Amino acid sequence: MTQHDVHSSSHGDQLIQPERGQQNGSRPWPVIVTRRLVKTYILGETSVYALRGVSLKVYPGEFVAIMGPSGSGKSSFMNLIGCLDHPTSGDYFLAGMPVSRLRPDDLADIRNRRIGFVFQSFNLLVRDTALTNVMLPMIYAGFSGKEQERRARRALQLVGLGDRISHLPTQLSGGEQQRASLEIMAALQSLNARGITIIIVTHNPEIAAYTRRQVVMRDGRVVSDEPVAALRSAQADWSAAVKSNSAAGGMQIQEETQ
Numbered sequence: 001m002t003q004h005d006v007h008s009s010s011h012g013d014q015l016i017q018p019e020r021g022q023q024n025g026s027r028p029w030p031v032i033v034t035r036r037l038v039k040t041y042i043l044g045e046t047s048v049y050a051l052r053g054v055s056l057k058v059y060p061g062e063f064v065a066i067m068g069p070s071g072s073g074k075s076s077f078m079n080l081i082g083c084l085d086h087p088t089s090g091d092y093f094l095a096g097m098p099v100s101r102l103r104p105d106d107l108a109d110i111r112n113r114r115i116g117f118v119f120q121s122f123n124l125l126v127r128d129t130a131l132t133n134v135m136l137p138m139i140y141a142g143f144s145g146k147e148q149e150r151r152a153r154r155a156l157q158l159v160g161l162g163d164r165i166s167h168l169p170t171q172l173s174g175g176e177q178q179r180a181s182l183e184i185m186a187a188l189q190s191l192n193a194r195g196i197t198i199i200i201v202t203h204n205p206e207i208a209a210y211t212r213r214q215v216v217m218r219d220g221r222v223v224s225d226e227p228v229a230a231l232r233s234a235q236a237d238w239s240a241a242v243k244s245n246s247a248a249g250g251m252q253i254q255e256e257t258q
């Protein structure tokens, strides 16, 4: 990468970079920078090496899927970038702030201001209200809480989500769950098209196909980091799924919603 690294050592807790500034008049600053993040859990006599040095940069407006097999460190990584946990070593800068050195109070504060939520399963996502869902996985660089909510509401209206995904996932059939996932991905794509940075964790390549960048982890390391060649439209796939469902007899769903 040609990006200059973010330095914090002599700057303490202060904001060390403009939040939405341009670098050398061209590329924006990364909204997320991790450098050699290590997370080791101590279990009695044993150490579990969950993250073995993860360095990643995410730029404003990216849409990233974190993938990889179970136990590869995805949750540990997302907990760190979601400011829910401290690394064993390494650095994390969120919009230029050296998060890994913040005290718990400051960490809670920056988490509330900068991070919606980090989620791993669509079940978890579907369980919440639509508005919270849309605010969950995203980082809105430079917007106030009110502005975040306003944008989330507007985005939901734009994609027609409203309360349509407020059912509990256990009440949904396989086909309904697939369509709910597509609705969510369409909402996220729509928000991303408006410049919002989104990071999700998913095991499912069919879900990751709707993002723009796929980061694959294995054994606590990033083993692959590739742009998605051809972006799929979740909205188009959702429409096709709804059509084929009604062609195959969608009576059941109509009855349920009457």
Ligand code: ADP
Pocket (backbone or CB within 6 Å): 041, 042, 043, 048, 049, 050, 068, 069, 070, 071, 072, 073, 074, 075, 076, 077
């Ligand atoms: P993934 O989300 O990809 O399944 P995790 O980050 O959950 O990976 O786990 C990575 C490794 O760290 C696994 O070996 C897991 O058992 C271990 N691990 C995760 N959380 C803890 C914890 N709180 N205490 C001990 N070990 C943990």
Ligand code: MG
Pocket (backbone or CB within 6 Å): 071, 074, 075, 076, 120
């Ligand atoms: Mg996990």
